[in-house]
Amino acid sequence: MIMDKAKQEPLISVKNLYKVFGPNGKKVLEQVKAGKSKDEILAETGHTVGLSDINVDVYPGEIFVVMGLSGSGKSTLIRHFNRLIEPTAGEIIVQGSDVMALNSKDLQTFRRHKMSMVFQRFGLMPHHTVLDNIGYGLQIQGVAKDERKQRAMEWLETVGLGGYQSQFPAQLSGGQQQRVGLARALCTDADILLMDEAFSALDPLIRSEMQDQLIELQEKLHKTIVFITHDLDEALRLGDRIAILRDGVLVQQGRPVDILLNPADDYVEAFVKDVNRARALTVETVMKPQVVRISAETIGEAVAEMRKAKDDYGYYVNDDGYQGVITQETLENVEKEDYNKAIDASLLEDVPAIQSDALLEAVIPETLDSDHPLPVLNADGDVEGHLSRSTLAEVLSEHNSAEESDEKKPTTNKSLAA
Structure with missing residues (x-):
């Protein structure tokens, strides 16, 4: 998980980036800035607008996904980061350095040490072994042969290809070849990984496995990854x-949840329309803030806490964590002479807790079966929110309802026995 970006400086900062393909790109740029469309400029000048006023920041340790249909400019954008494409105008700042100001020698060093790329078609050298392919970037860096082989072997094992070091690319499946490409990119220990449609050529099952592996590796490595895709499901899963x-x-x-639930225009809405939200969203992204928390030791103390609450139920929490739901009705039925007694299981309703990082798909049954919203627990086991049937229905519906939530309302009678 990435840190709070408000406290970070971006690792990559792209400012007012334009790319116009054609012999008079800088001249045509004025028409782009004046607001003419891509189609108009192509018809009038024969030039193609690749990028128009792009501003993005990529932060350390995040997977930043750039997506769009064919011709949208996503691959053009990623190739600007290491100046495989020269911009018509704009700034590209990487780790505080202006990439546009690098001379040929510095640019070569930058490409060898700062960024690695994984391509859609693997880009492996057919007459080199798997091990030599993985260590190729280190060879370019001038790393000694023994160290190169040792590091390449470590990454070979990491991506699950132990025993394949002497094979050649043609002897591997597409998924295995892409694992070699990924290991080669990681082997250079570059801070930034550029992945251009890296999994698009793979069969769906292998593609899913590669996504799983990338997520698993990222949890350990915390690389900064710029990932290009035309597939929204892939973007939502990785980004x-x-x-x-x-x-x-x-x-x-x-964030994926912002794009999924609040598309900016019809174009984005068309992308997200058919997404299975239950498989794309986690509980944390849609939960509501924590409701009443009852932490009293005695029934009388619980009565006092409930009296101050807006709801007619609360999540009972003791030193062992969340224990269940306690309701106003239950407390009202307790005799006053028993107020000094400890709260026990007989006073609690068994309402299951769910984890904040769980997919909505996994918690639908429990949410629908419960009379009360389910408490949401974070990684430390603390209650940090709740998920109700009405919230779940609203999020999973094709169009968000503007109606008020029908979540269980508090009773109007808050007069607990004094």
């Missing part, structure tokens, strides 16, 4: 944040 391009224009960027 900490997503940028969506259309005809070279950045139409929306944000």
